[in-house]
Amino acid sequence: MFTKLLFIFLLIHIQFSYAAEWSGQLGIESRIFTEAAAFSGQEGDSNSIFFQPEFYYESESGNDSFTFVPFARLDQTDNQRSHADIRELTWVKVQNDLEWRVGIRKVFWGVTEAQHLVDIINQTDTVENPDGEDKLGQPMVNLSYITDIGTFDVFILPYFRERTFAGKKGRLRSQPYVDTSTTFYESADREKHIDYAFRWAHSISEWDVGLSYFNGTSRTPRFVLGKNSSGETVFNPYYDLIEQFGLDIQATFNSWLWKLEAIHLSGLGGSGASNFIGLTAGLEYTFYSVIGEATDIGLVIEYLYDDRGITIASPFQNDIMFGLRFNLNDEQSSEALFGMIKDMDFDSALYFIEASRRLGESFKITIEARQYSNIPVNDILHAYLKDDYIQLELSYYF
Numbered sequence: 001m002f003t004k005l006l007f008i009f010l011l012i013h014i015q016f017s018y019a020a021e022w023s024g025q026l027g028i029e030s031r032i033f034t035e036a037a038a039f040s041g042q043e044g045d046s047n048s049i050f051f052q053p054e055f056y057y058e059s060e061s062g063n064d065s066f067t068f069v070p071f072a073r074l075d076q077t078d079n080q081r082s083h084a085d086i087r088e089l090t091w092v093k094v095q096n097d098l099e100w101r102v103g104i105r106k107v108f109w110g111v112t113e114a115q116h117l118v119d120i121i122n123q124t125d126t127v128e129n130p131d132g133e134d135k136l137g138q139p140m141v142n143l144s145y146i147t148d149i150g151t152f153d154v155f156i157l158p159y160f161r162e163r164t165f166a167g168k169k170g171r172l173r174s175q176p177y178v179d180t181s182t183t184f185y186e187s188a189d190r191e192k193h194i195d196y197a198f199r200w201a202h203s204i205s206e207w208d209v210g211l212s213y214f215n216g217t218s219r220t221p222r223f224v225l226g227k228n229s230s231g232e233t234v235f236n237p238y239y240d241l242i243e244q245f246g247l248d249i250q251a252t253f254n255s256w257l258w259k260l261e262a263i264h265l266s267g268l269g270g271s272g273a274s275n276f277i278g279l280t281a282g283l284e285y286t287f288y289s290v291i292g293e294a295t296d297i298g299l300v301i302e303y304l305y306d307d308r309g310i311t312i313a314s315p316f317q318n319d320i321m322f323g324l325r326f327n328l329n330d331e332q333s334s335e336a337l338f339g340m341i342k343d344m345d346f347d348s349a350l351y352f353i354e355a356s357r358r359l360g361e362s363f364k365i366t367i368e369a370r371q372y373s374n375i376p377v378n379d380i381l382h383a384y385l386k387d388d389y390i391q392l393e394l395s396y397y398f
Contacts, residue, residue: 020055020056020057021055021056021057022053022054022055022056022398023053023054023056023397023398024051024052024053024054024397024398025050025051025052025053025395025396025397025398026049026050026051026052026395026396026398027049027050027051027393027394027395027396028047028048028049028393028394029047029048029049029050029391029392029393029394030045030046030047030391030392030393031045031046031047031048031171031389031390031391032045032389032390032391032392033045033171033386033387033388033389034388034389034390035386035387035388036386037171037386038175038383038385038386038387039173039175039177039383041168041169041177042168042169042170042171042173043077043078043169043170043171044077044171045077046075046076046077046078046081046170046171047075047076047077048073048074048075048076048081048082049073049074050071050072050073050074051071051072051073052069052070052071052072052087053069053070054067054068054069055067055068055069062094063093063094063095064091064092064093064094065091065092066090066091066092067088067089067090067092068086068088068089068090069086069087069088069089069137070084070085070086070087071084071085071086071087072084072085073128077169077170078127078166078167078169078170078171079167079169080127080164080165080166080167080170081127081128081166081167081170083127083164085125085136085137086104086137087104087106087135087136087137088103088104088105088106088137089103089104089137090102090103090104090105091103097145097146097147098143098144098145098146099143099144099146100141100142100143101140101141101142101143101144102140102141102142103139103140104137104138104139104140105137105138105140105142106122106135106137106138107121107122107138107140107142107155108122108135109121109199109210109212109246109248110248110261111208111248111249111250111259111260111261112259112260112261112280112281112282112302113259113282113284113300113302113321113323113339114280114282114302114304114316114319114321114341115132115261115280115304115316116132116261117246117261117262117263117278117279117280118210118212118246118247118248118261118262118263120197120212120214120219120244120246121138121140121155121157121197121214122135122136122137122138122161122219123135123136123138123160123161123162123163123219124136124163124164124219125164126163126164126165126166127164127165127166127170128164129368130172130370130384131352136161136164137161138157138161139157139158139159140155140156140157140158141155141156141158142154142155142156149202150200150201150202151200151201151202152198152199152200153197153198153199153200153201154196154197154198155195155196155197155198155199156194156195156196157194157195157196157197157216158192158194159191159192160190160191160192160193160195160216160217160239161191162180162183162191162237162239163219163220163221163237165177165178165180165237166178171387171389172384172387172389173383174223174235174380174383175383176225176232176233176234176235177234177235178223178234178235178236178237179226179228179234179235179236180236180237181228181229182226182228182236183221183236183237183238183239184224184236184237184238184239185217185238185239186217186238186239186240186241186269187217187239187241191217193216193217193241194216195214195215195216195217196214196215196216197212197213197214197215197216198212198213199211199212199213200212206251206252206253207249207250207251208249208250208251208252209247209248209249210246210247210248210249211246211247212244212245212246212247212248213243213244213245213246214242214243214244214246215242215243216241216242217239217240217241217242218239218240218241218242218267218268220314221237221238221239222237222238222240222268222269223235223236223237223238224236224237224238238269240267240268240269241267242265242266242267242268243265243266243267244263244264244265244266245263245264245265246261246262246263247260247261247262247263248260248261248262255285255286255287255288256283256284256285257283257284257285257286258282258283259280259281259282259283259284259302260279260280260281261279261280261281262277262278262279262280262281263277263278263279264276264277265277265278276306276307276308277305277306277307278305278306278307278314279303279304279305280302280303280304280305280316281302281303282300282301282302282303282321283300283301283302284298284299284300284301284325285298285299286298286299286325287299294328294329294330295326295327295328295329296325296326296327296329297324297325297326297327298323298324298325298326298327299323299324299325300321300322300323300324300325300337300339301320301321301322301323302320302321303319303320303321304316304317304318304319304320304321304341305317305318306318314380315343315375315379315380315381316341317345318343318344318345319341319342319343319344320341320342320344321339321340321341321342322339322340322342323337323338323339323340324337324338324339325337326338331358332357332358332359333356333357333358334355334356334357334358335355335356335357336353336354336355336356337352337353337354337355338352338353339351339352339353340352346374346376346379347374348372348373348374348375348376348379348381349373349374350370350371350372350373350381351369351370351371351373352368352369352370352371353367353368353369354366354367354368355367355368362396362397362398363394363395363396363397364394364395364397365392365393365394365395366391366392366393366394366395367390367391367392367393368390368391368393369388369389369390369391370387370388370389371388372384372385372387372388
């Protein structure tokens with residue numbers, strides 16, 4: 001896979017280098033765990049390297065553009081984390097109020113910090129980071145119609161991407177681990193089932209509003225116990241056909257941000273309810289020029305709700321998130337977020353730190369840390385109790 005991506009990358013470079021813009025990121029990462037592994041077969045700390053170049057070409061008229069973003073990671077410990085992907089391979093055509101986007105893309109919907117319930121177009125690349133922010137590229141045809149009463153988007157999604165999971169040797173995995181060699185689908189067409197989605201988005205004064213609808217293969221699998229070829233008990237992913245209605249709202253009033261994401265989802269099988277409501281709602285208040293007349297401090301509070309209760313798919317059934325965001329507004333773009341997600345029904349919590357700072361013109365250092373505390377046995381995060389970690393990343397941007 002990596003060889004194919006490299007070939008495409010070089011071919012485009014030769015063809016368009018005279019009119020192209022090149023950029024990208026090359027980095028090394030070290031993930032250090034504070035405790036020994038909990039399960040047999042798991043290894044300890046891991047180091048990896050990753051490469052994400054980006055090619056962008058725009059026609060002389062400005063009506064056509066092309067973007068190519070491949071990605072590859074090589075991990076010393078977990079062969080499932082060593083992977084390659086095409087994050088974007090997209091042609092964009094602009095025709096007055098219409099915009100066509102054809103190819104492989106990443107589309108983000110959402111406004112909240114703790115989780116993005118409405119964000120359903122792309123599949124989550126779980127091996128990259130457990131926070132759910134990293135996504136696989138999604139093949140699609142997208143038509144946007146821009147009007148005075150909002151932007152209307154239609155998405156045709158002809159191919160499904162399976163979620164990535166840590167392998168037997170990897171950390172931050174379930175017990176039993178997830179074996180994707182036998183994956184089940186509700187649709188007889190499996191990954192070739194054609195999904196579709198619609199979205200309307202509009203800004204009205206201080207309000208940004210989005211309404212969305214998705215019909216197709218669930219991006220979040222449930223799990224079926226099975227045996228692999230070696231006779232080990234494993235989890236196999238099962239992907240249901242679902243419908244999801246989504247709403248996201250953000251309102252900006254001076255120093256205040258008010259946020260809401262809510263979904264109604266139907267079609268999930270298994271022992272849980274087939275229809276459920278989930279929401280994340282909260283606010284962020286920023287204190288400007290607090291330290292040295294430059295540093296801004298933001299206070300983030302969000303409530304997370306899922307009317308199914310705790311499930312293997314979602315640990316956030318009745319939780320509250322507190323966060324402090326620091327932005328130094330300096331030349332090095334130094335920023336940090338300290339937070340926790342506390343379960344209101346149990347004495348469990350997830351603590352996290354995300355911080356970054358530029359080093360000179362081309363380098364950036366990022367630090368992340370996570371700690372899992374008192375997670376109940378019926379919570380999917382219980383398997384991570386021994387997986388508290390600190391992650392250091394050094395990236396070179398070109």
